[in-house]
Amino acid sequence: DQQVKQNSPSLSVQEGRISILNCDYTNSMFDYFLWYKKYPAEGPTFLISISSIKDKNEDGRFTVFLNKSAKHLSLHIVPSQPGDSAVYFCAASAQGGSEKLVFGKGMKLTVNP
Amino acid sequence: KAGVTQTPRYLIKTRGQQVTLSCSPISGHRSVSWYQQTPGQGLQFLFEYFSETQRNKGNFPGRFSGRQFSNSRSEMNVSTLELGDSALYLCASSALVGTNEKLFFGSGTQLSVL
Numbered sequence: 001d002q003q004v005k006q007n008s009p010s011l012s013v014q015e016g017r018i019s020i021l022n023c024d025y026t027n028s029m030f031d032y033f034l035w036y037k038k039y040p041a042e043g044p045t046f047l048i049s050i051s052s053i054k055d056k057n058e059d060g061r062f063t064v065f066l067n068k069s070a071k072h073l074s075l076h077i078v079p080s081q082p083g084d085s086a087v088y089f090c091a092a093s094a095q096g097g098s099e100k101l102v103f104g105k106g107m108k109l110t111v112n113p
Numbered sequence: 114k115a116g117v118t119q120t121p122r123y124l125i126k127t128r129g130q131q132v133t134l135s136c137s138p139i140s141g142h143r144s145v146s147w148y149q150q151t152p153g154q155g156l157q158f159l160f161e162y163f164s165e166t167q168r169n170k171g172n173f174p175g176r177f178s179g180r181q182f183s184n185s186r187s188e189m190n191v192s193t194l195e196l197g198d199s200a201l202y203l204c205a206s207s208a209l210v211g212t213n214e215k216l217f218f219g220s221g222t223q224l225s226v227l
Contacts, residue, residue: 006155034215043117043203043218044156089156100146100169101216105155 003027004092006104015113019077023090023104026071030092034101035064035075038087047088048075080111115140117219119204125225131192134222138185138206144168145187146216147179150201159202162187191224199226 005024013019021035031052036044050057050064050073057064063076077084090104118137126132138145146169147159158171162181179189185206191198201223205216 009153036218041220043205043220045218046215049215091156100158100161100171102158103148103156105153 002105003030004090004102004104006088006090006107008107009105010108010110012110012112013080015082015111016079019075019080019084019109019111021075021077021088021090021107021109023073023075024071025073025092027092027094027102028071029094030102031095032093033064033066033073034091035062036089036091036103037084038089038106044089077109080109082111082113085109085111117204117206117217119202119219119222121222122220123223123225125227126194127227128194128196130194131190132194132224134189134191134202134204134224136187136189136204136206136219138187138204139208139217142206142208142217143185144207145181145185146205146207147187147189148203148205149173150203150221151199156203159189194226196226199224 003026034049035047037047038044048059048062048064050066055066066073087106087108089106091101093101120135144163146161148156150156161169165181176192181187201221203221205218
């Protein structure tokens with residue numbers, strides 16, 4: 001049973017435009033959410049996180065929105081840059097992050113120049 | 114500060130063999146987790162070690178095992194390899210357990226089982 005779902009396997013956007021990556025979860029015990037970015041032949045790198053006590057967290061061009069009632073979070077990248085082209089993983093954990101992270105299957109973002 | 118180091122980067126084995134993968138966490142990090150990444154399946158949690166004790170375990174068969182040493186370095190072993198074990202195996206470390214501590218990943222070991 002996939003507890004963290006990234007239903008779209010890929011997304012293609014033009015440079016300068018907004019990229020919106022979506023993630024849904026089923027476990028209501030999840031209270032900490034993260035996004036990781038992964039380039040080929042490299043391990044995932046932490047991008048941004050959000051706790052369930054907040055509904056928005058911003059870090060430069062990256063903003064994560066959390067809708068607890070819908071069990072949905074999204075990552076906005078504005079403006080998108082070609083260097084953002086990578087696979088993005090959504091992850092979640094319970095009990096304030098003390099439980100293991102559960103990852104989605106990932107979404108490949110391509111930003112075209 | 115050096116990042117998480119995994120060795121080897123690439124490995125080719127045949128069915129039935131066993132394999133040992135190694136992970137050196139970031140200095141000072143005591144928690145080490147292992148994940149398996151396969152195309153279309155994302156990252157699936159294998160197990161987590163903290164202070165030489167397995168703290169969490171994912172839904173993998175007993176052929177997958179691990180251990181952690183007193184210097185926090187960790188090894189993962191897969192016995193009786195199957196074709197489906199072909200994957201990227203990622204190790205991640207974190208400084209603390211029980212907090213919202215993000216994971217730092219190594220570059221992984223790409224295992225191919227022929």
